Amino acid sequence: MKVISRASVPDEERWRIYNKIAGKILPLIVLGYTIASIDRMNVAFAKLQMSADIGLSETMYGFGAGIFFVGYCLFEIPSNMILHKVGARMWLARIMIMWGVLSAGMMFVQTPSQFYVLRFLLGITEAGFYPGALLFLTYWFPRYARGQAVSIMLLGTSLAAIVGGPLAGGIMGFMDDLAGLRGWQWLFLVEGVPATLLGIVVLIVLRNGPHDAGWLNAGEKEIVTADLSAEAEAQAQQGTGRHRFADAFRNPNIWCLVLANFCNLCTLYGIQFWLPTIIQRVSQTAVFATGLIAAGLAILPCAVLILNARHSDRTGERRWHAAGGFLLSLVGLTIAGSFSENPYLVLSGLVLGQCGVAAASATIFALPATFVLGAAAAAGFAFITTIGNFAGYASPYLIGVLRDATGGFSAAFYGLAMVAFIGALFILATPALRRPADAKGKVRQPAADLAGS
Numbered sequence: 001m002k003v004i005s006r007a008s009v010p011d012e013e014r015w016r017i018y019n020k021i022a023g024k025i026l027p028l029i030v031l032g033y034t035i036a037s038i039d040r041m042n043v044a045f046a047k048l049q050m051s052a053d054i055g056l057s058e059t060m061y062g063f064g065a066g067i068f069f070v071g072y073c074l075f076e077i078p079s080n081m082i083l084h085k086v087g088a089r090m091w092l093a094r095i096m097i098m099w100g101v102l103s104a105g106m107m108f109v110q111t112p113s114q115f116y117v118l119r120f121l122l123g124i125t126e127a128g129f130y131p132g133a134l135l136f137l138t139y140w141f142p143r144y145a146r147g148q149a150v151s152i153m154l155l156g157t158s159l160a161a162i163v164g165g166p167l168a169g170g171i172m173g174f175m176d177d178l179a180g181l182r183g184w185q186w187l188f189l190v191e192g193v194p195a196t197l198l199g200i201v202v203l204i205v206l207r208n209g210p211h212d213a214g215w216l217n218a219g220e221k222e223i224v225t226a227d228l229s230a231e232a233e234a235q236a237q238q239g240t241g242r243h244r245f246a247d248a249f250r251n252p253n254i255w256c257l258v259l260a261n262f263c264n265l266c267t268l269y270g271i272q273f274w275l276p277t278i279i280q281r282v283s284q285t286a287v288f289a290t291g292l293i294a295a296g297l298a299i300l301p302c303a304v305l306i307l308n309a310r311h312s313d314r315t316g317e318r319r320w321h322a323a324g325g326f327l328l329s330l331v332g333l334t335i336a337g338s339f340s341e342n343p344y345l346v347l348s349g350l351v352l353g354q355c356g357v358a359a360a361s362a363t364i365f366a367l368p369a370t371f372v373l374g375a376a377a378a379a380g381f382a383f384i385t386t387i388g389n390f391a392g393y394a395s396p397y398l399i400g401v402l403r404d405a406t407g408g409f410s411a412a413f414y415g416l417a418m419v420a421f422i423g424a425l426f427i428l429a430t431p432a433l434r435r436p437a438d439a440k441g442k443v444r445q446p447a448a449d450l451a452g453s
Contacts, residue, residue, distance in 0.1 A: 014227070017220050018145050024215060025140060026152050028202060029133050032096060033156030035195050036129055038164040039103045040068070042191050043119070044276050045168035045291065046106075046184035053182060056112055062400025064115045065273045069392035071123030076389065079128025080135060080382035087208040088136040091128070096199030098125040104192030107185040131381040134365050139209045142227045143366075144313060151309030151362035157268075158305065158358065161298030165276075167191070169291025254368060254380050256430040258387045260322070261364050263423025265391035267329050268357045270416045271350055273396040278350070278409060282343035297351050305358035312363055319433040322363035326424035329356030330417050337413030349413070356420065360427075367433075 047061050056064070083091040102122045109115045133153060141149045171190055172183030181189075207213045210224045275297075279290045312321040332352025339345035368380040399412040427433070 037160030062397040066393035068123040075127035076386040077382040083132040089206040093203035100195030106188040131385040147313040147366035158302035165291035165294035169288035173288040260426040261388035270395040301354040301358040304355040308359040309362040325359030329420035333417035340410040
């Protein structure tokens with residue numbers, strides 16, 4: 001195969017190819033991540049009925065919601081390394097089929113102990129999907145398009161809130177006691193089955209990389225391969241293209257991203273797992289209306305996610321696009337804590353917090369493959385998400401403890417605001433992002449956008 005020079009291919013042609021790739025693979029990835037996010041969030045809505053049915057206190061719920069991430073974190077790095085070896089198609093499909101079965105199985109929970117066990121097992125089965133999907137995108141998109149590809153995938157979180165909130169509220173509100181099952185039992189069943197069905201579709205449709213894609217012609221494959229090879233070669237020449245498994249754990253840039261992502265996910269899960277409870281507390285709404293409010297609150301973060309990623313890709317600037325997200329979360333959570341008895345200000349503050357999380361997330365996960373390659377990239381993505389997802393255990397549990405102790409959410413909001421501030425410091429301290437060329441955004445890549453800009 002001849003090597004095509006990047007300069008010999010017009011920018012318009014290159015972006016046409018990457019938009020074509022995006023149109024083929026991103027719908028499945030976005031849909032999968034949306035279903036994954038719905039499956040994570042549905043426990044927050046199920047709590048509104050399930051707590052009384054099986055005897056959960058606020059602390060017990062926080063522990064059970066969080067223990068999912070213990071199982072998830074234990075198996076995340078091994079899962080991503082297996083995906084790197086066997087390919088995304090088979091491994092992502094395996095993850096989705098198994099987590100769908102276990103998620104539906106949550107309908108049979110009758111005691112707090114059973115709740116803990118199934119949440120732990122669900123974490124094990126879902127382990128690797130998120131970092132695996134992120135790694136999969138690096139097989140298709142070079143650095144200058146990757147931020148937008150990641151942001152499109154991360155739309156799944158906002159779409160899950162927009163779709164999942166009203167869906168959960170409708171199921172629990174209108175199917176309660178149907179066929180002798182409580183609304184929360186129907187919720188787990190109805191929202192668990194799609195993951196298994198989509199896993200079967202992924203097994204049939206998804207391709208592991210450009211070389212397997214029958215819908216790319218030979219010339220298009222060469223262009224994509226040349227782009228990715230040129231990027232890897234440039235990283236190797238600059239000394240950043242380390243590719244061994246252990247290199248990810250020795251790279252100070254990866255460590256900064258690990259700690260920043262942990263802080264970001266503390267904010268995300270702190271809001272996500274308690275949002276329905278907060279909405280009901282401040283607005284006194286029924287379950288279905290609670291779902292509609294949660295959906296409305298997710299619209300603005302969705303827009304911020306895309307706009308921030310597009311601007312970051314256009315300019316090549318990553319440092320302040322991520323740090324700015326953390327600072328926005330800091331402001332929003334401070335507002336929510338200061339005005340915890342005012343429903344409008346509390347919800348406005350939480351929306352700002354979610355916007356900040358969205359802005360930081362896409363930028364953070366556009367960065368690891370610029371520091372390490374190959375097996376090190378697989379380990380890096382998994383390492384970042386593994387440590388980050390411990391926040392999914394710590395944050396909901398601590399909020400539950402604080403709420404039981406204080407009777408409110410102000411202390412938790414202030415704590416999350418401080419965590420967001422620390423996350424900004426880790427981003428600003430990332431060595432590679434402090435270099436003048438990177439900090440000013442001089443990536444020297446074609447400036448355009450996925451999806452037709």
